[in-house]
Amino acid sequence: MVVADDKGIIRLVNAAAADMFGYARAEMLGLSIESLLPMRYRDAHPAHRASYFHSPSRRAMGIGQDLYARRQDGSEFPVEVGLNPIATATGTLVLSVIVDITERKRIAAQVQASLALQAAIVSSSDSAIISESVSGSITSWNPAAERLFGYSAEEAIGRSIVDLVVPDGYFDEEHASRQQMQDDGKVKTFETRRRHKDGHLVDVSVTLFPLLDSRGRPAGTAVFKTDISARQWQEQRFRTVVEALPTGIVIVDRSGAIQLVNPHAEKMFGYSRDELIGETVDILLPTALRDSHAEHRNAYFGAPSARAMGNGRDLLCRRKDGLEFSVEIGLTPIGTGHGTAVLAVVTDISERVRDSQQLAEQRDELKRSNDELTAFAYVASHDLKSPLRGIDQLAMWIEEDLKNEQLSTIPEHMRLMQSRIRRMENLLDDLLAYSRAGRVEGRVSPVVVADLARGIFDMLSPPPGISLELPGDLPIFTTLNTPFEQVLRNLFSNAIKHHDRDVGRITFQSKSAGERFLEFTVRDDGPGIPPQYHERVFGMFQTLRPRDEIEGSGMGLALVKKLVECYGGTIGIDSDGVRGCSIHFTWPVAISRGSRS
Amino acid sequence: MSRSMQVYRDATLFIVDDDDIDAMTIERSFRKMKLLNPVLRAKDGQQALDMLAADQVPAPYIILLDLNMPRMGGLEFLARVRKDPKLTSVVIFVLTTSKSDEDLAAAYQDHVAGYVLKQQIGNNFIDLISLIECYWRVVELPIPASGQSE
Numbered sequence: 248m249v250v251a252d253d254k255g256i257i258r259l260v261n262a263a264a265a266d267m268f269g270y271a272r273a274e275m276l277g278l279s280i281e282s283l284l285p286m287r288y289r290d291a292h293p294a295h296r297a298s299y300f301h302s303p304s305r306r307a308m309g310i311g312q313d314l315y316a317r318r319q320d321g322s323e324f325p326v327e328v329g330l331n332p333i334a335t336a337t338g339t340l341v342l343s344v345i346v347d348i349t350e351r352k353r354i355a356a357q358v359q360a361s362l363a364l365q366a367a368i369v370s371s372s373d374s375a376i377i378s379e380s381v382s383g384s385i386t387s388w389n390p391a392a393e394r395l396f397g398y399s400a401e402e403a404i405g406r407s408i409v410d411l412v413v414p415d416g417y418f419d420e421e422h423a424s425r426q427q428m429q430d431d432g433k434v435k436t437f438e439t440r441r442r443h444k445d446g447h448l449v450d451v452s453v454t455l456f457p458l459l460d461s462r463g464r465p466a467g468t469a470v471f472k473t474d475i476s477a478r479q480w481q482e483q484r485f486r487t488v489v490e491a492l493p494t495g496i497v498i499v500d501r502s503g504a505i506q507l508v509n510p511h512a513e514k515m516f517g518y519s520r521d522e523l524i525g526e527t528v529d530i531l532l533p534t535a536l537r538d539s540h541a542e543h544r545n546a547y548f549g550a551p552s553a554r555a556m557g558n559g560r561d562l563l564c565r566r567k568d569g570l571e572f573s574v575e576i577g578l579t580p581i582g583t584g585h586g587t588a589v590l591a592v593v594t595d596i597s598e599r600v601r602d603s604q605q606l607a608e609q610r611d612e613l614k615r616s617n618d619e620l621t622a623f624a625y626v627a628s629h630d631l632k633s634p635l636r637g638i639d640q641l642a643m644w645i646e647e648d649l650k651n652e653q654l655s656t657i658p659e660h661m662r663l664m665q666s667r668i669r670r671m672e673n674l675l676d677d678l679l680a681y682s683r684a685g686r687v688e689g690r691v692s693p694v695v696v697a698d699l700a701r702g703i704f705d706m707l708s709p710p711p712g713i714s715l716e717l718p719g720d721l722p723i724f725t726t727l728n729t730p731f732e733q734v735l736r737n738l739f740s741n742a743i744k745h746h747d748r749d750v751g752r753i754t755f756q757s758k759s760a761g762e763r764f765l766e767f768t769v770r771d772d773g774p775g776i777p778p779q780y781h782e783r784v785f786g787m788f789q790t791l792r793p794r795d796e797i798e799g800s801g802m803g804l805a806l807v808k809k810l811v812e813c814y815g816g817t818i819g820i821d822s823d824g825v826r827g828c829s830i831h832f833t834w835p836v837a838i839s840r841g842s843r844s
Numbered sequence: 845m846s847r848s849m850q851v852y853r854d855a856t857l858f859i860v861d862d863d864d865i866d867a868m869t870i871e872r873s874f875r876k877m878k879l880l881n882p883v884l885r886a887k888d889g890q891q892a893l894d895m896l897a898a899d900q901v902p903a904p905y906i907i908l909l910d911l912n913m914p915r916m917g918g919l920e921f922l923a924r925v926r927k928d929p930k931l932t933s934v935v936i937f938v939l940t941t942s943k944s945d946e947d948l949a950a951a952y953q954d955h956v957a958g959y960v961l962k963q964q965i966g967n968n969f970i971d972l973i974s975l976i977e978c979y980w981r982v983v984e985l986p987i988p989a990s991g992q993s994e
Contacts, residue, residue, distance in 0.1 A: 625944075628941060628942050628944065629911075629912050629941055629942075630912065632941050633863060633912075633941070636865075636866075636941075636962060636963060637863065637865040637866075639963075640865050640868075640869055641865065644872070663864075663865065667865075780915065788912075789914070790914040791914050791915055792914055793862035793863070793864075793887045793888070793913075793914055794862070794863075795862070795863065795864040796887075801914075
């Protein structure tokens, strides 16, 4: 505050004014008021002063002009000056109230710059930026909003944004978002649809930003809208392709959490989408592989590339019901909003694996059947021819002997001829039985094994010294009776036929061999089979003694082996070839026509 | 081997065949031709080897070998003969029932002097005997090492 007289002499000054101008108070008294002005204003000032004193009034100095004051050190600063006339006995004085407005000017300049920046941003933004009043009428509408919605700023300002661009059916959503924003005062972002002036719909991302006045009361809303049609379309296209793919698609993030599955993957794994999203992908793996999977996954994310999983190993996946199946998996890294994820293309190849296994089985079966056929052909040309040749020979001898009237040899030759005819018959019967083994199965019926064994043994009419013993329990089980009987009959028959003593003992026992099989053993105390022949005796038409000594086709064990293996069992011989022989075979506990491998 | 050891007229016919009628046919043919050479028989390859090892077959001898026999067949017998230095030079005729038998025995051709079709043993067995006789005349039958001590 400075008081001066009409001559411009400073008559009174307060401490604040002295500080402002950099003087001591006493120094200022008596100074000319012009000395407080920058040099450039000093010359013109006395005239202004004279004019003021001519009609003094209470007013601001220098209306519309920027005023500056000068400190004692010569520096200048912007001021506002209020002039107040004071009438005294010695004439009129003027009280100047001087305010340093340096700070205010700086702020004003900043505000100016910031407003200019804001205007530049708003007008050049690709996002539609719209502001509305509390009552909901549009107060600003930038060029991007014009482009997005087709309305010019003139058309839009003053109207309601809801009326203008929110399509039917989206009102509730819009109101709910706004209500929520009003309630919690927070920014709302959502994706929705808006209507262009020409009526077509646009996919947009909307951000509602509450505007407050200086006292924190709602002053309106800033609305930002971005066109996301292109992104939406791409996503839509991606989804359509993924949903329609006839292979399983699973997207997994770095932590192993499942982000996306398609319907085929749902079907393949037996889980619904809701059960999988967010779960760890490990639940789709066989239990044994789960522990090591995180390591593999981390290794993959360390160097992600499009490649097949598992480096050629056979891969298995696990269904919800626990079933495991063979798969091929292709991995492709994909960028998502939350970092790299991996897109796994899962193909169920169990059918292919099964097919190739089946093919291999069929190939083996074909080979077996071919080998059998070769053996058949060989057998037909040897073992079957041999008795025929004998008959031919014997007939010739009988003819010769008749001619020479040597009748004494004829009965013996006739007997031999008959034995050859019987042998021929047996060979043909056994060959037929062998070729039909496993095809004529009879009924599936309960079998009391002990009764069956005794029945078969008695039917074979063993010599009086040969006995059958059944130590231990023999099962009663349901099985195909014909092949089981065939096996027992042949084993008993061998044991009886090849026994070399008057008194002999055959034992028949059974025990469990795992869950699925029973093991049966037929043991005799006959001459046994030397180990070097153990393999050979299972061949077709293989005998260990000449047929002229022990009549036999040599088909018995071949038939037994074929039957046992036909139902998935195994057969083996224990014998040292000195004394005794035991033949053991396994037979399925539960059998059916379809149980053959 | 000295000349004095050449005793082909007394050569033994060693039949290795499990079929009694085949053996009877051969013996009958011998009787018909008034051949008095000793005839021995084994019923399978194993028995033949056992008899040879026990020096039960007097040298010199000719073997008539069947292919299908219990325990040890003709092919396996030929394989054993090939490996045994004492037997490797014996004269063996193989009794066959078809051409395919000759194919099977082809692997042992060094040890097989000839083939005799069994179907022809009857009437045409004379031919075989002639063949063997001829062989006896032309070829100096080697005396197996096992028989040298006799």
